[in-house]
Structures are given as C-alpha cells and as structure tokens.
Amino acid sequence: MESVATPFPISEDEGSEEAVLHGMNPRNRFDAFVVGANNELAHAAAMAVSQSPANSYNPLFIYGGVGLGKTHLMQAIGQQAIERTKTKKVMYLSSERFTNEFIDAIQSNKLVRFRKRYRQTDVLLIDDIQFLAGKERSQEEFFHTFNTLFDGSKQIVLSSDRPPSEISDLERRLVSRLECGLTTELHPPDIETRIAILKKKAAAFQVELRADLVAYLAQHVRTNIRRLEGALTRVASYQSLNGQECSRETAEHLLRDLLWEDTKKPLTIEGIQKQVAEHFGLRPADLIGKRRNANVAFPRQVAMYLARQYTKASLHEIGEIFGGRHHGTVLHACKTLSSRMKNEDEIRQTMAALAAQFNQPATP
Numbered sequence: 628m629e630s631v632a633t634p635f636p637i638s639e640d641e642g643s644e645e646a647v648l649h650g651m652n653p654r655n656r657f658d659a660f661v662v663g664a665n666n667e668l669a670h671a672a673a674m675a676v677s678q679s680p681a682n683s684y685n686p687l688f689i690y691g692g693v694g695l696g697k698t699h700l701m702q703a704i705g706q707q708a709i710e711r712t713k714t715k716k717v718m719y720l721s722s723e724r725f726t727n728e729f730i731d732a733i734q735s736n737k738l739v740r741f742r743k744r745y746r747q748t749d750v751l752l753i754d755d756i757q758f759l760a761g762k763e764r765s766q767e768e769f770f771h772t773f774n775t776l777f778d779g780s781k782q783i784v785l786s787s788d789r790p791p792s793e794i795s796d797l798e799r800r801l802v803s804r805l806e807c808g809l810t811t812e813l814h815p816p817d818i819e820t821r822i823a824i825l826k827k828k829a830a831a832f833q834v835e836l837r838a839d840l841v842a843y844l845a846q847h848v849r850t851n852i853r854r855l856e857g858a859l860t861r862v863a864s865y866q867s868l869n870g871q872e873c874s875r876e877t878a879e880h881l882l883r884d885l886l887w888e889d890t891k892k893p894l895t896i897e898g899i900q901k902q903v904a905e906h907f908g909l910r911p912a913d914l915i916g917k918r919r920n921a922n923v924a925f926p927r928q929v930a931m932y933l934a935r936q937y938t939k940a941s942l943h944e945i946g947e948i949f950g951g952r953h954h955g956t957v958l959h960a961c962k963t964l965s966s967r968m969k970n971e972d973e974i975r976q977t978m979a980a981l982a983a984q985f986n987q988p989a990t991p
C-alpha cells in the first residue's frame with residue numbers, strides 16, 4: 628500500500644528525516660499498514676525481519692501484483708530496522724536504480740566504491756527485482772553482492788511481481804539464492820480489508836465519510852490498494868474544497884475512470900488462445916493438442932508467453948490449460964520467446980501486433 632500525495636495532514640514521527648535520507652517514505656510504516664487475510668503472512672514475516680534482521684527469514688522475498696503493498700512493507704522493514712538497531716547501514720532502492728548505478732560505476736571507473744557501498748550494508752531492500760531479468764552483468768554483480776551479504780549474516784529483502792522461479796531470463800543460480808529463504812505472496816484484499824483501509828486512511832486525512840460511501844468505494848475498487856487510496860483522495864479533496872459531503876452520484880462522476888479500469892474485463896488464457904490461433908490461422912484446439920510441428924509449436928509458445936504476461940495465472944495453471952503440460956514447458960516457452968524477441972524484428976512485430984489486439988502495451 629503505497630502512499631498517495633494528498634493535501635490533508637498526516638502525522639509523521641521523529642524517524643521521518645532518517646527515512647527520507649534512506650530513500651523511504653516516512654508514511655510507509657507498520658502502524659499505517661492494514662493487515663487482512665490477503666497479507667497477514669507477509670506482514671508477520673516483515674515484522675519478524677525488522678525486529679531481528681538476518682535472524683528470522685533471509686532472504687525475505689515478497690511478491691504480488693501492482694499496488695498491493697510490497698513497497699510499503701519493505702520500507703516499513705527499513706524504518707523499523709533503523710529505529711531498533713540504530714544503524715544507518717540500511718539501503719532501500721529499486722533494481723532499476725541498482726542497475727543504473729552499476730552502469731555509472733563501470734563508466735566512471737568507480738566499481739570499488741559501488742561494491743563497498745552495497746556490500747557493507749546491514750539491511751538491503753531491493754524493490755522490483757524482476758527488472759534484473761535479461762541484464763546479465765547486473766545479475767552477476769547482484770549475485771556476488773547477495774553472497775557477500777548473506778555470508779556476512781546481513782538481511783536481504785526483495786520484492787517482485789512474481790515468484791523467483793517464474794521470472795524469465797534470470798540466471799538459475801540467482802533464482803536458487805532468491806528461493807533459499809522465505810517467499811510470501813500478497814493477494815488483493817477482501818472487502819472487509821478494503822473498508823478497513825478506507826477508514827484508516829480517512830482518519831489520517833482527518834476527513835469524515837458516510838458509511839454508505841465507504842462501502843461504495845470498497846465494493847467498486849477491488850484489485851489495487853493504490854487505486855483505492857487514489858479514489859479516497861479524490862473524494863476527500865472534493866469534500867475539503869467544496870465544504871460539503873460527497874454524494875454517491877458525485878463520487879461516480881469523480882471516479883469514472885478509476886471505476887472503469889477496475890471493472891474492465893480481464894484477459895483470460897482461453898481468450899488469448901482464441902486470438903493467437905486466429906492470428907496464425909489455427910484452431911484453439913491446435914494449441915492445446917499434442918502436435919509439435921513448427922507451424923503449431925511456435926504459436927503455442929506465443930500464446931503461453933502472452934498468458935504469462937497478461938494474466939495472473941501461475942506457470943502450473945497455464946500448463947494445465949495448454950493440455951496438461953508441465954510448468955517447465957511453459958517457462959521454456961517464455962524464455963525462448965523473450966530471447967527471440969531481442970534478436971528478431973519479425974517476432975517483435977508479431978508480439979506487438981497481438982498486444983495491440985488485446986489493448987495491452989507491447990511485451991518487454
């Protein structure tokens with residue numbers, strides 16, 4: 628649950644300046660995190676790690692969809708670790724920043740300084756580790772950084788949109804390292820948790836909302852906590868600026884784009900199979916059959932790759948829908964397509980055309 632900028636006062640405590648210094652949002656603390664059935668294991672693990680770094684779960688790997696609270700939990704760990712251990716050797720950053728700093732260090736001949744900075748930290752928190760996929764030298768550097776910290780009993784916390792084994796183009800030895808601790812998933816919140824989030828945020832904003840309006844927001848913004856907070860911010864801003872309660876009709880108008888996005892019909896694997904089969908002049912049944920000749924095998928790999936990119940299904944679930952295939956077959960298809968897209972313009976164009984048909988951004 629990442630914070631949303633708002634014109635409303637939110638209390639910050641004495642650790643704020645320290646948090647900002649370490650690249651963390653002071654609002655992303657444990658006491659601002661609403662615990663529900665969807666996140667209680669991840670929250671408990673994060674609390675344990677923050678209270679006793681490197682003694683509970685190391686590494687701790689948190690994964691889940693966009694806007695479910697990965698960043699919030701990671702920054703809460705960092706801030707709690709700073710307060711409890713009084714250490715300043717806590718680093719929070721994205722894998723993109725890690726990669727960019729690594730490239731800069733190579734170009735400026737400052738690799739020794741770069742390595743010292745990251746390998747002498749006590750708690751290293753890296754967000755969106757999936758963006759290391761395909762970046763061989765960055766993976767190599769992170770692999771050695773990981774080993775140095777792990778062997779030195781230093782805490783490592785990582786986040787991703789998927790579990791380590793399902794990140795394409797990630798070296799097997801690195802996947803093995805990422806899986807050697809605790810891997811825990813964040814799920815979309817149920818309606819009770821969404822209501823609790825809205826009430827907690829409204830109290831922080833010092834704004835009163837009618838119970839029926841809170842229920843309306845919780846019922847219609849279901850899959851993304853960040854979007855839920857954004858909806859609350861709009862409603863609260865309306866009440867603050869207009870000096871009157873926000874009606875349900877007004878809320879529907881204010882939130883029409885958010886509500887449409889949240890209720891938009893999601894892609895299904897079956898829908899992807901149908902579209903891919905049509906694109907290649909096949910039947911959907913061909914993609915789940917046993918034939919392995921090239922004119923079927925390649926479209927099947929394309930459909931598997933798109934299913935992995937555009938649905939929340941696991942590798943195992945995708946394999947089942949593709950005729951009961953092993954999850955390793957799906958992972959191989961994803962890696963093969965990813966590699967070919969880097970080297971073959973025709974493949975990239977095909978994937979971009981299919982992405983456009985699904986109203987999705989081109990696959991990476």
